[in-house]
Amino acid sequence: MAPYLKLGEILQNEGLLTREQLEKAIKTQQKEGGRIGEVLIRLGLITEQDIVVALGKQLNIPYITQGAELLKPSADFQPDRLIPQDFAIRNLVFPISRNMNSLTCAMFDPLDIILIDNMKKISGCDVNPVVATKTDIEKAIDKFYGKRDLIKQAMKESYQINEALIEEISGGDEELSIDRLIARAEEAPVVKLVDLILKQAIDERASDIHIEPFKERISLRYRIDGVLHEIPPPAKHLHLPMISRLKIISKMDIAEKRLPQDGAFSVKLKDKAIDFRVSTVPTIYGEKIVLRILDKSSVPLDLAVLGYSGKQLENIRTAIHSAYGLIFITGPTGSGKTTTLYAILNEIVTPKENILTVEDPVEYRLEGINQIQVKSEIGLTFASALRAFLRQDPDIIMVGEVRDLETAQICVRSALTGHLVFSTLHTNDAPSAITRLVDIGVESYLLMPSLLLIIAQRLVRKLCPDCKEPYEPTPDERKKLKLGQDLIYKAKGCDKCNHVGYKGRVCIAETLLVTDDIRKLIAEEADSHKIKELAHSQGMLTLTEAAIEKAKEGVTSLEEALSSTLGEE
Numbered sequence: 135m136a137p138y139l140k141l142g143e144i145l146q147n148e149g150l151l152t153r154e155q156l157e158k159a160i161k162t163q164q165k166e167g168g169r170i171g172e173v174l175i176r177l178g179l180i181t182e183q184d185i186v187v188a189l190g191k192q193l194n195i196p197y198i199t200q201g202a203e204l205l206k207p208s209a210d211f212q213p214d215r216l217i218p219q220d221f222a223i224r225n226l227v228f229p230i231s232r233n234m235n236s237l238t239c240a241m242f243d244p245l246d247i248i249l250i251d252n253m254k255k256i257s258g259c260d261v262n263p264v265v266a267t268k269t270d271i272e273k274a275i276d277k278f279y280g281k282r283d284l285i286k287q288a289m290k291e292s293y294q295i296n297e298a299l300i301e302e303i304s305g306g307d308e309e310l311s312i313d314r315l316i317a318r319a320e321e322a323p324v325v326k327l328v329d330l331i332l333k334q335a336i337d338e339r340a341s342d343i344h345i346e347p348f349k350e351r352i353s354l355r356y357r358i359d360g361v362l363h364e365i366p367p368p369a370k371h372l373h374l375p376m377i378s379r380l381k382i383i384s385k386m387d388i389a390e391k392r393l394p395q396d397g398a399f400s401v402k403l404k405d406k407a408i409d410f411r412v413s414t415v416p417t418i419y420g421e422k423i424v425l426r427i428l429d430k431s432s433v434p435l436d437l438a439v440l441g442y443s444g445k446q447l448e449n450i451r452t453a454i455h456s457a458y459g460l461i462f463i464t465g466p467t468g469s470g471k472t473t474t475l476y477a478i479l480n481e482i483v484t485p486k487e488n489i490l491t492v493e494d495p496v497e498y499r500l501e502g503i504n505q506i507q508v509k510s511e512i513g514l515t516f517a518s519a520l521r522a523f524l525r526q527d528p529d530i531i532m533v534g535e536v537r538d539l540e541t542a543q544i545c546v547r548s549a550l551t552g553h554l555v556f557s558t559l560h561t562n563d564a565p566s567a568i569t570r571l572v573d574i575g576v577e578s579y580l581l582m583p584s585l586l587l588i589i590a591q592r593l594v595r596k597l598c599p600d601c602k603e604p605y606e607p608t609p610d611e612r613k614k615l616k617l618g619q620d621l622i623y624k625a626k627g628c629d630k631c632n633h634v635g636y637k638g639r640v641c642i643a644e645t646l647l648v649t650d651d652i653r654k655l656i657a658e659e660a661d662s663h664k665i666k667e668l669a670h671s672q673g674m675l676t677l678t679e680a681a682i683e684k685a686k687e688g689v690t691s692l693e694e695a696l697s698s699t700l701g702e703e
Contacts, residue, residue, distance in 0.1 A: 459586035
């Protein structure tokens with residue numbers, strides 16, 4: 135008869151609850167509704183763990199008291215194939231494992247015989263309950279079903295788009311009229327699916343969304359902390375409605391599928407505005423679309439928090455407060471060059487200075503700064519904008535990128551005629567920027583007096599502070615990398631970092647302050663190795679040294695530090 139005891143009776147038998155307390159809880163339940171266990175917890179009469187232990191002992195069934203980590207199904211076990219997510223959330227159940235026709239399932243209320251019977255019907259298995267707290271079950275559902283199941287649900291709903299649409303699309307995209315494309319793009323399931331894809335990307339701190347068509351499927355990927363992660367994709371026939379929807383809100387031409395297009399739109403989420411920059415290219419299986427997510431609130435436009443060391447920050451601030459000169463930031467695409475430029479401008483902006491920028495594209499709008507968007511199709515290039523700038527009485531000029539000799543020469547001559555100029559180059563390290571400028575045709579005698587500072591930078595992933603664990607390098611590693619006795623950490627993975635082990639990124643950099651000795655080497659057109667050796671002897675940290683310093687500080691792992699600067703030395 136023990137299995138049929140009521141929860142209140144079990145708690146009384148265990149001495150965890152008095153009769154008076156139980157009666158109080160029952161009255162509250164009658165007024166407010168809810169399960170008796172939840173009412174008891176809400177009234178503060180008992181804890182979740184008390185219920186778990188009491189039920190486990192009284193009913194002689196396993197119980198979990200050490201957190202949701204124990205609610206971990208095996209790698210090949212898929213909970214959603216047996217118990218749907220909405221059922222699991224509604225009834226606080228989580229399937230852990232299956233052995234033949236037997237399903238082990240964590241439950242908050244193992245006395246609910248009707249619920250057990252329903253689970254048996256849904257899963258087609260006999261159910262063996264394990265008692266766990268409500269909190270642990272909710273964490274397990276969120277972790278192993280995942281938020282991405284919201285997208286799965288939206289996909290299922292989107293299959294309700296009538297069969298005529300599927301036939302039209304499979305018969306050839308060009309046969310759909312513009313009116314029908316717009317109508318299909320505005321279908322409720324398509325709108326919901328696109329909205330969820332955007333919202334999830336923002337929630338997971340993604341910087342880019344990639345939607346790519348292939349012969350039999352669509353690929354959906356998010357770039358998070360510089361790494362692409364594949365997401366369960368929509369069905370193939372939803373590709374055209376999704377692309378059309380995104381092109382409509384980005385103000386693109388939905389009828390044009392043969393040429394690349396660019397667009398943009400903004401959304402407001404939780405009282406913050408988020409900009410999306412959208413790009414499409416035609417592939418052999420249809421249009422690929424990439425959305426760059428620009429969340430200004432998540433980007434620290436503050437030099438002090440970007441990750442520069444004390445000496446590096448001192449060199450940067452000395453240079454950017456100079457009256458005139460040329461400052462370059464170098465690194466590959468996605469290394470944070472633009473963010474550093476914006477942080478610099480944010481620090482030096484003042485009503486006393488006339489600041490002009492020319493960018494492609496303008497990623498963030500800064501108050502008090504005149505920003506120009508390049509439009510090559512009408513002749514508004516970096517070089518033409520720079521020539522116009524010099525007639526606008528500028529104090530400070532920022533050029534998004536030096537791409538050709540003409541732009542480089544105007545930057546150099548502007549720096550020599552009393553302007554402070556900032557720009558970027560694509561080189562692997564700081565000394566290489568000097569030889570690159572000479573190689574494209576800038577005269578060394580002009581470069582020598584104009585250059586103030588060159589920054590080369592990368593972004594490395596930061597270890598998750600909630601789960602990073604100590605790591606003991608080998609004696610050879612300690613000696614080779616000059617680690618000394620510093621405590622080194624490695625990635626582990628937890629719920630807060632989606633079991634990646636990393637959360638967020640930080641800048642590593644080498645800052646080459648152009649001294650008189652380095653100017654002599656520039657005049658001699660010395661190679662980058664000689665310039666690097668001299669700068670290093672004068673105190674410049676190389677990229678590898680800067681990365682290892684971050685590992686010593688416990689900010690990143692040794693593996694991440696070395697991989698981010700592989701081949702730089």
